[in-house]
Amino acid sequence: MSHPEPRKNVTLLMGSPRRNGSTHLLVQEAARALHDQGVATQEVFLDDLTIHDCRGCHGCKQEHNGRCVVQDDMQRVYRMMESSGGLVVAAPVYFGYVPAMTKAWLDRLVPYIGMDMSPTFPGSCPVSFIFVQNMPDPSLFEPALRSFTDAVAMSGLDVRECLVATDCEMGAKPPVTERPDLMERAYALGRDLIAMRPEAKNEF
Numbered sequence: 001m002s003h004p005e006p007r008k009n010v011t012l013l014m015g016s017p018r019r020n021g022s023t024h025l026l027v028q029e030a031a032r033a034l035h036d037q038g039v040a041t042q043e044v045f046l047d048d049l050t051i052h053d054c055r056g057c058h059g060c061k062q063e064h065n066g067r068c069v070v071q072d073d074m075q076r077v078y079r080m081m082e083s084s085g086g087l088v089v090a091a092p093v094y095f096g097y098v099p100a101m102t103k104a105w106l107d108r109l110v111p112y113i114g115m116d117m118s119p120t121f122p123g124s125c126p127v128s129f130i131f132v133q134n135m136p137d138p139s140l141f142e143p144a145l146r147s148f149t150d151a152v153a154m155s156g157l158d159v160r161e162c163l164v165a166t167d168c169e170m171g172a173k174p175p176v177t178e179r180p181d182l183m184e185r186a187y188a189l190g191r192d193l194i195a196m197r198p199e200a201k202n203e204f
């Protein structure tokens, strides 16, 4: 059955620098589910961009327009996020947390948090997360990853599902494409991002 015009555009923010690594393959599976619904996706590798650290300058507050004053590639990411119907943020676990570029992206969400800590991200935008780690125990880094998703939620992005893919080490362990459990969960994450089942909200 052919789909009419894509309903919405979803931005896939890639926190792993590795193309066709475990994180990328799982994101592609989530994207497949979105495409099956007629939803277009745009993939962004944060590592391809120049995203400076947040200066903590509060320029985004002084301008009274909520805009970051640092002129780098994050300006493009802001535009993409604000024009998207949803986001998938995906990252490998590096030393118990997200890689540096993903943390830089998080810090640069400060313009979406008011001085009174109120969220200001415009409109409603669901975001789901894919984290990938080598260690088999999914609870190992959960507090740190929860802290990351909670921080994203402070912006007003609507935090939905979180997939923690464990026991993944490209080249040393079976690829995620041979892990039907992970592939199914990645597909479901993409499928449910926009057409969300209420009971699946904000779960690790």
Ligand SMILES: Cc1cc2nc3c(=O)[nH]c(=O)nc-3n(C[C@H](O)[C@H](O)[C@H](O)COP(=O)(O)O)c2cc1C
Residues within 6 Å of the ligand: 016, 017, 018, 020, 021, 022, 023, 024, 092, 093, 094, 095, 096, 097, 132, 133, 134, 135, 168, 169, 170
């Ligand atoms: C610098 C670095 C630090 C890492 N730290 C952890 C870690 O703390 N815990 C863990 O389980 N895996 C860790 N890993 C393994 C990666 O999370 C794992 O290989 C992941 O599947 C990489 O995803 P990718 O294939 O998308 O790059 C680390 C890998 C690198 C390169």
